[in-house]
Amino acid sequence: xxxVRLLWRKSLNAVMLTLTxxxxxxxxxxxxxxxxxxxxxxxxxxxxxxxxxxxxxxxxEGGGMANAIVGSLKLLFLAAVMGLPVGLIAGVYLAEFxxxxxxxxxxxxxDLLNGVPSIVIGIFAYSLAVLPVKHFSALAGGVALGIMVIxxxxxSSEEFLRAIPGSLREGAMALGASRWxxxxxxxLPAASGGILTGMLLSLARVAGETAPLLFTAFSNRxxxxxxxxxxxxxxxxxxxxAIAPYDDWHRQAWAAGxxxxxxxxxxxxxxxxxxxxxxxxxx
Amino acid sequence: xRVAEKISAASEKEALVRFExxxxxxxYGAKQAVFGLNLKIPKNRVTALIGPSGCGKSTFLRTxxxxxxxxxxxxxxxxxxxxxxxxLQMDVVGLRRRVGMVFQRPNPFPKSIYDNVAYGLRINxxxxxxxxxxxxxxxxxxxxxxxxxxxxxxxxxLSGGQQQRLCIARALAVDPEVLLLDEPCSALxxxxxxxxxxxxFHLKDSCTMAIVTHNxxxxxxxxxxxxxxxDGKLIEHSETSKLFTTPTDPRTEAYITGRFG
Numbered sequence: 001x002x003x004v005r006l007l008w009r010k011s012l013n014a015v016m017l018t019l020t021x022x023x024x025x026x027x028x029x030x031x032x033x034x035x036x037x038x039x040x041x042x043x044x045x046x047x048x049x050x051x052x053x054x055x056x057x058x059x060x061e062g063g064g065m066a067n068a069i070v071g072s073l074k075l076l077f078l079a080a081v082m083g084l085p086v087g088l089i090a091g092v093y094l095a096e097f098x099x100x101x102x103x104x105x106x107x108x109x110x111d112l113l114n115g116v117p118s119i120v121i122g123i124f125a126y127s128l129a130v131l132p133v134k135h136f137s138a139l140a141g142g143v144a145l146g147i148m149v150i151x152x153x154x155x156s157s158e159e160f161l162r163a164i165p166g167s168l169r170e171g172a173m174a175l176g177a178s179r180w181x182x183x184x185x186x187x188l189p190a191a192s193g194g195i196l197t198g199m200l201l202s203l204a205r206v207a208g209e210t211a212p213l214l215f216t217a218f219s220n221r222x223x224x225x226x227x228x229x230x231x232x233x234x235x236x237x238x239x240x241x242a243i244a245p246y247d248d249w250h251r252q253a254w255a256a257g258x259x260x261x262x263x264x265x266x267x268x269x270x271x272x273x274x275x276x277x278x279x280x281x282x283x
Numbered sequence: 284x285r286v287a288e289k290i291s292a293a294s295e296k297e298a299l300v301r302f303e304x305x306x307x308x309x310x311y312g313a314k315q316a317v318f319g320l321n322l323k324i325p326k327n328r329v330t331a332l333i334g335p336s337g338c339g340k341s342t343f344l345r346t347x348x349x350x351x352x353x354x355x356x357x358x359x360x361x362x363x364x365x366x367x368x369x370x371l372q373m374d375v376v377g378l379r380r381r382v383g384m385v386f387q388r389p390n391p392f393p394k395s396i397y398d399n400v401a402y403g404l405r406i407n408x409x410x411x412x413x414x415x416x417x418x419x420x421x422x423x424x425x426x427x428x429x430x431x432x433x434x435x436x437x438x439x440x441l442s443g444g445q446q447q448r449l450c451i452a453r454a455l456a457v458d459p460e461v462l463l464l465d466e467p468c469s470a471l472x473x474x475x476x477x478x479x480x481x482x483x484f485h486l487k488d489s490c491t492m493a494i495v496t497h498n499x500x501x502x503x504x505x506x507x508x509x510x511x512x513x514d515g516k517l518i519e520h521s522e523t524s525k526l527f528t529t530p531t532d533p534r535t536e537a538y539i540t541g542r543f544g
């Protein structure tokens with residue numbers, strides 16, 4: 001009787017081990033499949049032209065996405081300027097001050113905001129920044145992306161600030177430092193590594209958002225001077241080119257996808273390495 | 284200095300006493316932790332606070348520089364006079380510059396050794412020669428010789444005992460009139476403990492000290508006056524030699540002979 005039980009337990013263990021192993025492998029292979037596909041298709045079309053030339057008129061071969069690359073960078077810059085300070089200061093409030101009820105409300109609404117579909121945020125930014133002036137602009141795109149950056153920054157800043165032990169704050173206050181001074185000169189510098197990487201990750205996340213840009217920044221086949229004009233971005237270009245009937249455009253869309261994924265991967269890897277160096281692990 | 288002499292010299296009392304605590308009550312929310320405490324802490328002497336765990340000695344110590352205010356829902360009543368001024372009416376930041384604190388576990392900032400010691404000076408807007416003051420503080424804390432060539436290194440590179448002496452140097456940098464020590468040696472080895480007790484002896488001339496300690500031998504060795512607390516009340520307070528050899532209260536005797544605590 002017990003021998004049967006033993007066999008049953010052993011085989012159950014083996015089945016579960018296999019199942020979990022297969023599932024883990026599936027997860028990893030999905031990423032590598034996407035990467036492989038992108039590298040294969042996009043790598044062939046990556047050339048100097050892609051980075052330096054503007055899109056050619058419809059139907060003509062060649063050209064590049066220089067304006068989209070710069071456009072994405074400009075949009076990320078706007079998102080950073082608008083969303084990161086708000087997120088950081090809100091994170092400071094949650095970690096250092098905040099009564100029980102208000103903090104709960106702030107955290108809950110932050111999580112809700114994080115869950116709002118990006119296209120809905122796009123509509124919101126559209127009514128806020130596009131309708132009043134009756135044209136698309138980089139600024140409107142920045143607003144949409146900035147809103148998306150806020151929840152991630154708030155939560156990660158709060159988490160890294162909370163990780164700083166209270167004894168450090170006590171030490172500073174016992175020397176006569178006021179509350180805000182303690183935060184500014186001891187707590188924030190101590191948490192700066194984690195906070196900065198959290199910010200970088202939030203930017204990496206919104207770098208690939210397409211839906212909110214569709215009706216805020218729209219797109220542009222030329223350079224977009226200033227901040228008040230429609231602007232090209234990598235994700236929107238991928239969208240436009242991928243559904244077009246031209247093979248050459250498909251090829252370019254692959255290349256753009258590769259660039260985008262490469263940037264995101266680079267940011268993620270860089271953050272992990274930087275955090276590990278500081279001895280503050282983040283799973 | 285005899286306790287009897289102190290009581291008789293009324294006018295001299297104010298000059299000889301640094302802290303005068305009258306009828307101090309302290310509450311954590313609804314729970315009372317200190318009951319009607321009356322104590323005089325003499326100037327330029329070391330006063331030890333002893334008692335079993337949970338008797339309120341750390342709580343009491345932290346009221347002296349109002350560190351308990353960082354905890355929510357705490358309440359304090361009574362009078363605490365520092366050189367005649369009520370500290371509860373004083374600006375708390377100004378108070379903490381005059382009354383420094385060293386904590387149980389070393390808590391150096393994640394900065395260099397130099398920046399740790401200079402921190403208090405910098406936030407006070409001191410513009411003078413930081414280098415000299417940093418050296419002076421490190422010497423007073425008996426740490427200078429060990430770190431003088433490594434001032435730019437991170438404070439975390441130091442051992443536990445060195446970190447605690449760094450925290451003492453940091454507290455001393457702003458030249459406080461009083462130094463409060465909350466079980467400063469409980470996380471340290473005996474050799475480092477002896478070093479810290481020795482530096483306390485040398486600090487007496489310039490600094491009044493109050494030390495909470497679980498270690499009765501340390502209290503007997505390092506202090507001039509000892510106060511014994513139990514369940515939030517001050518049971519006995521007198522010269523250390525007298526308290527340890529001929530205590531007046533039976534509870535004191537029970538504690539120091541190890542019958543409880």
